[in-house]
Amino acid sequence: MKKTILSLALVLATGLLFAQKKTTTSAIVSFDATTSLDKLPKADNKTVIAALDTKTGKLAFEATVKSFTFSNPKIQEHFNAANWMDSEKFPTTSFAGMITNLKDVKFNKDGVYKVTVKGDLTVHGITKPVETTGTVIVSGTSIKTESNFSIKLEDYGVSGPAIGAGKVSKEPMITVTAEF
Amino acid sequence: MLTTKINKPYKKWLIVIFVVLLAGGAVIWWLFNLRYEDTADVKADYTVNAIEFIQEFKQDMVAANKKYSERIIVVSGTVSAIEAADTTANIKMIDSSSAYIIFAFQQQHLNEAKQLKVGDRVSIKGSCSNGAFSNILETEYISFKRCAVNK
Numbered sequence: 338m339k340k341t342i343l344s345l346a347l348v349l350a351t352g353l354l355f356a357q358k359k360t361t362t363s364a365i366v367s368f369d370a371t372t373s374l375d376k377l378p379k380a381d382n383k384t385v386i387a388a389l390d391t392k393t394g395k396l397a398f399e400a401t402v403k404s405f406t407f408s409n410p411k412i413q414e415h416f417n418a419a420n421w422m423d424s425e426k427f428p429t430t431s432f433a434g435m436i437t438n439l440k441d442v443k444f445n446k447d448g449v450y451k452v453t454v455k456g457d458l459t460v461h462g463i464t465k466p467v468e469t470t471g472t473v474i475v476s477g478t479s480i481k482t483e484s485n486f487s488i489k490l491e492d493y494g495v496s497g498p499a500i501g502a503g504k505v506s507k508e509p510m511i512t513v514t515a516e517f
Numbered sequence: 518m519l520t521t522k523i524n525k526p527y528k529k530w531l532i533v534i535f536v537v538l539l540a541g542g543a544v545i546w547w548l549f550n551l552r553y554e555d556t557a558d559v560k561a562d563y564t565v566n567a568i569e570f571i572q573e574f575k576q577d578m579v580a581a582n583k584k585y586s587e588r589i590i591v592v593s594g595t596v597s598a599i600e601a602a603d604t605t606a607n608i609k610m611i612d613s614s615s616a617y618i619i620f621a622f623q624q625q626h627l628n629e630a631k632q633l634k635v636g637d638r639v640s641i642k643g644s645c646s647n648g649a650f651s652n653i654l655e656t657e658y659i660s661f662k663r664c665a666v667n668k
Contacts, residue, residue, distance in 0.1 A: 360654060362619055363600035363607045377549065383602040383621045384646075384660045388653045397653050403586065403646035404621070404660045409551050428582075429649055516601065 357392040359480060359517035366400050370490075370509035377412045378505050380405040387515040389482065394439035396454060396482070398432040398513065420497050427462040432513075434467075442473050449474050454484060460493040471513075480517045485510060556623050556642055557665040559589050567594025567610040567618055574648040575616060575657050586647045591667045592618060593640045596633050606630045608641065608664075616657040626665040633666070640667035 364387035370378040383406075386399040402424035407413040417424040434456015436442065442450040450473045458467045471484030487508040490500060499505045563585065565573075570592060574581040597611035600619075605627045611617040620641050622630040633639060643664030650657050 361600065362609065362617070362654070362658070363602040365603055383605070384607060384619045384662075386651050386653050386658070399649075399651055399653055401646050401649060401660045404662055406621070406662050408553070409549070410553055411548055411551055424647075428647055431652075514603070 358388060358390045360386070360388045361515055361517055362386050364398060364513065364515035366398070366405075367512040367514075368405060368509055369512075370506040372503055372506050374502075375499075375504040377407070377409050378416075378499075378509075380407040380413070380416065382406065385513075385515070387482075387517070389480065389515070389517055391444045391480070394436035394442075396432070396434050396436060396456065398515070400430050402428055402430060415497075415499070421495060422461055427460075430461075431459045432467075433457055436473070442475075444475055444480060447475050447477065452482075458488070460488065461495055463493045465492055482513070482515050482517075484513045487511065553623075553663060555625060555665070556589065556644065556663050557626065557668070559642075561591045561642055561667075562588040564591040565593070567592050568612050571610075571612045571616050571618060571657065571659065574659055575614075578648055578650070578657070582647045585645045588645055589642065590645050590661075591640050591642045592620075592661075594618075594638075596635050596637045596639055599630075599633060599635060606633075608633055608639075614656065615654070618659045618661065620661045620664040623663040623665055629666040630664075641665070642667040 363383060364385040365381055365383050366385050367381040368379060382400050382404045384401065384404050388397045389395070402422050403417060405416065407416065416422055419425070434454050437453045437455050442452060452471050452473050453468065454471055455468045456466070457464050467486065467488070469484055469486035471482060474481040474483070487510050489508050490496065491507070497505070500507055592610070594610040596608055597617070598609040600607045600609065602621065605622060608620045608630055609617050620643055641661070641664050643661035646660040646662055648657060648659040
């Protein structure tokens with residue numbers, strides 16, 4: 338009898354644990370490095386892996402660099418090249434962090450909640466701390482997270498003549514959207 | 518008479534400069550307006566079965582990436598999941614260990630993805646980005662971009 342109760346409790350606890358960690362493999366990361374001189378360097382990746390733990394506020398993303406899709410093949414080639422993102426050497430970019438004001442978000446109540454996210458962003462093999470604001474939208478069983486922020490390419494060791502010439506923004510805008 | 522003699526070499530150079538500028542302009546215009554071909558019209562480099570394809574990546578990720586990355590591949594398999602991504606949908610083929618292939622569709626083929634249902638047998642043609650191990654999901658995955666249903 339004791340064993341049965343223990344097993345049931347374990348199954349329940351496991352179920353709850355899974356319910357708290359939401360994942361998707363279709364989060365979207367958009368990258369916009371356009372300037373007045375060049376409107377081409379922008380791309381999105383719609384096959385990003387994301388996870389949100391509604392109990393702890395842990396938030397994580399993983400994106401395959403080669404899955405960023407540009408409209409122009411030449412720009413895509415440059416983006417993946419050794420002197421840019423070097424996707425052969427650094428095939429993924431990732432983020433691991435936390436919602437710092439988790440107490441302000443009610444995952445069981447529909448609403449739009451402003452959040453602050455802190456964590457480590459790894460791009461081009463370099464990890465830097467980042468802090469940004471975002472939105473959590475709760476609607477029924479759906480949880481949507483959105484955030485816009487910019488990064489300094491030089492912080493991540495990304496440089497090149499196109500950046501110096503003003504054809505690629507030094508601080509591209511990154512938009513991250515995930516629906517769990 | 519004197520005027521003609523002075524102008525002749527300048528005229529030559531002006532024509533050369535004009536031709537060079539025109540050619541340079543044409544190259545820049547061509548580069549700026551370069552677009553990906555419709556994947557449906559591109560000849561595939563490989564035709565594979567989804568489960569065997571995943572297995573190949575699981576056995577040797579480095580070798581599989583070397584072989585398939587940025588190649589056009591036709592993958593045949595069963596639709597295991599459909600995930601909304603913005604205004605479109607991504608199609609997934611998943612093996613018994615939860616390793617998966619995910620297909621993001623090309624703009625002109627977005628509707629094809631929306632029409633698929635879980636359980637459908639389908640062939641999808643697309644550009645293989647690469648395979649990797651997800652630390653979040655603790656499984657292997659292979660991403661495709663610019664996909665179309667292979668007819």
